[in-house]
Amino acid sequence: MKLNKSLIGFLPAGYPTMKASRELLIALGNEVDVLEVGIPFSDPVADGKVIQDAGYIAIKNGATPKGCLSLISEVKQTINKPIAILTYYNIPYSYGLKQFLADASSNGVDAMLIADLNINESDEFEAACKESGVETIFIAAPNTQKERAIEIDSHTTGFVYLLSHFAVTGTKSELSTLTTDTIKRVKPLVKNPLAVGFGISTSEHVRAVLGAGADGAIVGSAFIKSIVPGDIEKSKLALKRLAKELKGSSIK
Amino acid sequence: MKKGYFGKYGGAFMPEVLVPAIGEVERTFLKFSNDPRFLKEMNDYLKDFVGRPSPLYFAEKLSKKLGVNVYLKREDLCHTGSHKLNNCLGQCLLAKYMGKKRVIAETGAGQHGVATAAACALLGMECAVYMGSVDVERQSVNVFRMQLLGTKVMPVESGSRTLKDAINEALRDWITNVETTFYCIGSVIGPHPYPAMVKQFQRIIGKETKEQAKEMNFKIDAMVACVGGGSNSMGLFADFVNDRDVEMYGVEAGGTGEKHAATLSKGRPGVLHGTLSYLLQDENGQVSEDVHSISAGLDYPGVGPEHSHFKDSSRVTYDNVLDSQAVEAFLLLSGLEGIMPALESAHAIAYVIAKKEKFKGKNVVICLSGRGDKDIGIVTDYLKGHTRSKV
Known part of the structure; x- marks a missing residue:
């Protein structure tokens, strides 16, 4: 996937409802460079409270994996931008890994990240991605050593997703030097684009991670928090406003 | 076999940040x-703080009542009250x-x-x-x-x-x-x-049992233990897996029948908490929220991956008993033997009671994985709402 100081915006599919989610994803997708869509799972161990709660509500309101994929198809037809999906392994495993990737591809998904899948267990996932033409995204973290980062990069065909710090997803008031140091350390090790996520919520954060050499900045919880459940129009405006503000800080 | 796998089950499905x-x-x-x-x-x-070895106790009155030679591995006597x-x-x-x-x-x-x-x-x-x-x-x-x-x-x-x-x-x-x-x-x-x-830290349960049975001069025909995640059963079974003449039974929580925690009996393979194993989940792969057992220790939608392997290879027979049967077993063992079992362990006892014809005349070791003091309130509340049936 091509990233060039890109803003990647994340929302879980089906939040707060399937119907509202379609409009919100389109509103956000029109502003960002890449749209990242979560397919909610009941036990999201890598997520903080904001994404957990949104996913829980989405599942209660009928966000099935199949429904989420067809929602993505509708969004894709409108925004025509790269779409990455993020979920946990049991969702595609239960669906049937090959079938899931085939359906994802035919519904307009360009790349996929599985939060609880690392490269030691990813053979079947990678084979299914290759067959369907969906790109792989793998995570690197501040405690990922040099050799491991190179290995992760070699399994990746989309972009390397760098964790900004030791935490689950969620907004953070300040970025630490750990984040910028890690970007500077990992960036020269990878051939794929490098995007940084977890705790990125303000234009200062976006500016800092892109300035440190990242090719993309991923924002999720902050977008979810800007949604006003029950008021789609207000939510769309809030998403647009936040995306524009974050985008304005990217240094193209 | 791939590292960390038991047959097709196991693995380490973890976010990259936890891999190191x-x-x-x-x-x-x-x-x-x-x-x-x-x-x-x-x-x-283990000797001076936990109080090991734990006794292997012949439950004479229960044995007479059931027509089965019942030996209890007394993990309930360990410090803090369980294995x-x-x-x-x-x-x-x-x-x-x-x-x-x-x-x-x-x-x-x-x-x-x-x-x-x-x-x-x-x-x-x-x-x-x-x-x-x-x-x-x-x-x-x-x-x-x-x-x-x-x-x-x-x-x-x-x-x-x-x-x-x-x-x-x-x-x-x-x-x-x-x-x-x-x-x-x-x-x-x-x-x-x-x-x-x-498993390595719990296999002392089976290791001691093997030595004790030898000292007590009897041959074990069958072993029965409750299975939530499955640590006391795995600890008991581990040293006997290659003893093909020893039958093994893992007893899950059948709950009310409708709501249960019988992962191996009623689940299908899936990935939760880093392992591929049987899992209670809906048709979309969302982990079940309706998991229920009267015993809080069995109230888990997953199960250890090696148990899934033992199920598929038929080395262990897995079955389940209801809340009501566990409570009856709790009461029976308390009154008959002066031993109050944890509600988890009471599931294993209830299974032997239910299958007493099958085990007739056999030497059966039950893992009494914990003591029941913690469950008195739950049993009291349960009895208020139910009329006892005859065992």
Whole structure:
């Protein structure tokens, strides 16, 4: 996937409802460079409270994996931008890994990240991605050593997703030097684009991670928090406003 | 076979940020599991702190009543009241050897939490235990016990607010504090190396049983143990897996029938908490929230991956009994033998009662994995709402 100081915006599919989610994803997708869509799972161990709660509500309101994929198809037809999906392994495993990737591809998904899948267990996932033409995204973290980062990069065909710090997803008031140091350390090790996520919520954060050499900045919880459940129009405006503000800080 | 797998089950499905941590746990475990200094320290604690060996007790009156020779492996007599401390001591000692200052754990009924709290107090380590807020309420005595032992109890408000959510939250803590913290998992679940490591620390149950049966001069025909995550059963079974003439039975929580925790009987393979194993889930792969057992320790939608392998290979027979049968067994053993079993262990006893014709005249070892004092309130409430049937 091509990233060039890109803003990647994340929302879980089906939040707060399937119907509202379609409009919100389109509103956000029109502003960002890449749209990242979560397919909610009941036990999201890598997520903080904001994404957990949104996913829980989405599942209660009928966000099935199949429904989420067809929602993505509708969004894709409108925004025509790269779409990455993020979920946990049991969702595609239960669906049937090959079938899931085939359906994802035919519904307009360009790349996929599985939060609880690392490269030691990813053979079947990678084979299914290759067959369907969906790109792989793998995570690197501040405690990922040099050799491991190179290995992760070699399994990746989309972009390397760098964790900004030791935490689950969620907004953070300040970025630490750990984040910028890690970007500077990992960036020269990878051939794929490098995007940084977890705790990125303000234009200062976006500016800092892109300035440190990242090719993309991923924002999720902050977008979810800007949604006003029950008021789609207000939510769309809030998403647009936040995306524009974050985008304005990217240094193209 | 691929590393960390039992047949097609197991593995380490973990976020990348935890990969170095589980690698460190694995290396330390491999390094010290045969280290004389570690083993001596461990054995001294098992003897003097836990109170091992635990007796293998011939339950004469129950045997006469059922027509089955019933031997009880008395893990209920271990310090803190269950087999859980065997594992906690092993893991916390490893954590200490690794130089970790802080230990986290999850707990459902509170047994693993109390055992971890005791091990941490013994070894001078900081300890935090995650517990679903529903369990905090129904096991308030164990919450107080943990606090007395110097542990911080962290109520979990997410999801179904029980054991599975406590594990989610413990994993989130581990992601956040991975450099300083050791995660002490309470059963043969989780990513590799935990299922193998917890089995190693619990296999003393079966090792002692084998020696004791020899000393008591009888041949074991069958072994029965309850299965939640499956640590007491795995501990009992491990040294007998290759003894093909010993039958093995794992008993899951059948709950009310409609709502249950019978993962192996009624689930299908899936990935939860880092391992591929049988899992109670809906048709979309969402983990079941309707998991229920009268025994909080069996109230888990997953099960250890090696149990899934034993199910598929038919080495172990898995079945389940209802809440009502477990309560009857609890009452029977209390009145007849003067031993109050944990409701978890009462499931194993209930199975032998239900299948007494099958076991007639045979020598059957039941793992009495814990004592029932913690369950008195639950049993009292249950009896208020139900009329007893005849055993």
